[in-house]
Amino acid sequence: MLDNSNVKVKNGMLLEFAKTVELFDLTPIEARVFAYLYVEGTPLTLDELSEELGKSKTSISTSMRSLVELNLVKRVWKKGVRKDLYQANNHLYKQFLSFYTKKWKDATENRKESLLELKNEFDQIQNDIKDPQIQNKLDDLLDFHNRLDCFFKEASEIKKDGL
Amino acid sequence: MLDNSNVKVKNGMLLEFAKTVELFDLTPIEARVFAYLYVEGTPLTLDELSEELGKSKTSISTSMRSLVELNLVKRVWKKGVRKDLYQANNHLYKQFLSFYTKKWKDATENRKESLLELKNEFDQIQNDIKDPQIQNKLDDLLDFHNRLDCFFKEASEIKKDGL
DNA sequence: TGATTCGTACAGTTTAAACTGTATAAAAAA
């Protein structure tokens, strides 16, 4: 009875937060693992998480690897503890937005490069057989990708304010 | 030979653009349909798309429905043509960013509401048994969601400039 | 009116992702 309401609120947080985390293109289990680590606060082992979330240790291990790669979770050491301990990074906003904007910037930049290559190829076509429609579309697409790029550049600026 | 290079560039655009579209959480087939419609420019029927993309008409039909709901494609009529015709909206940047930011704003707002309900519930716990850790985390999460909200609000502002 | 053609609902199939259990290499303890 004493802790009952506390636990209820905690579980609610866990559930809601995991949904938000999924928006950042994490798989459901990655999201749950991160949310659990974050709400719990203290560093936890793979076995503990496996137990608490009712998933196999292998599942936890693989999703943990992703989370570490994404810089959302870090491995921590504690004297006398043999197992690996993992802790959620607690700068939620900064971390999430930075890895998300990075992902987009990388993607759009790759795409821009490819489109520029296509433009080069197109420019080499003899003028009299160039399809002007294609010219237009190519330019539109390049413009679109440039704007996306700008958007996420501005986004990372905004991010820094709200540290 | 004459059109060969044109076609090659066109196919390249199609491929690259589809990848970008997928970033906006569209399924691969939705992305391809949209990209094809966009690159092609002229309105097309389900049958034509089915033929060109080598997918069943049903597949095209369902993905087209999503695209129309997302306001990325519109149905157009042409005198004398019995089949439905679909055309890609050509304000790429505006359309994509507006539906994307909307999606995020809706999601974070829902989440904020749920968290506020949890906060109410938490406030009703007797003070002496409140877990202060939970208090902190709840506040952090609310703060995080507020910032996300702000981010996408600012984002839609930026968007309007680059119309 | 009946005949034809369109778009999509639905059921079934294929394909891919998520997940698990076992086995193994690496590290720690004895």
Add this chain to the structure above:
DNA sequence: TTTTTTATACAGTTTAAACTGTACGAATCA
């Protein structure tokens, strides 16, 4: 050293998503 314990690679299984073909109601044409 050997024994024990950890994290993960891998193969196999389960689960979910993507996709297709058939069938049917709605609309169009004759």
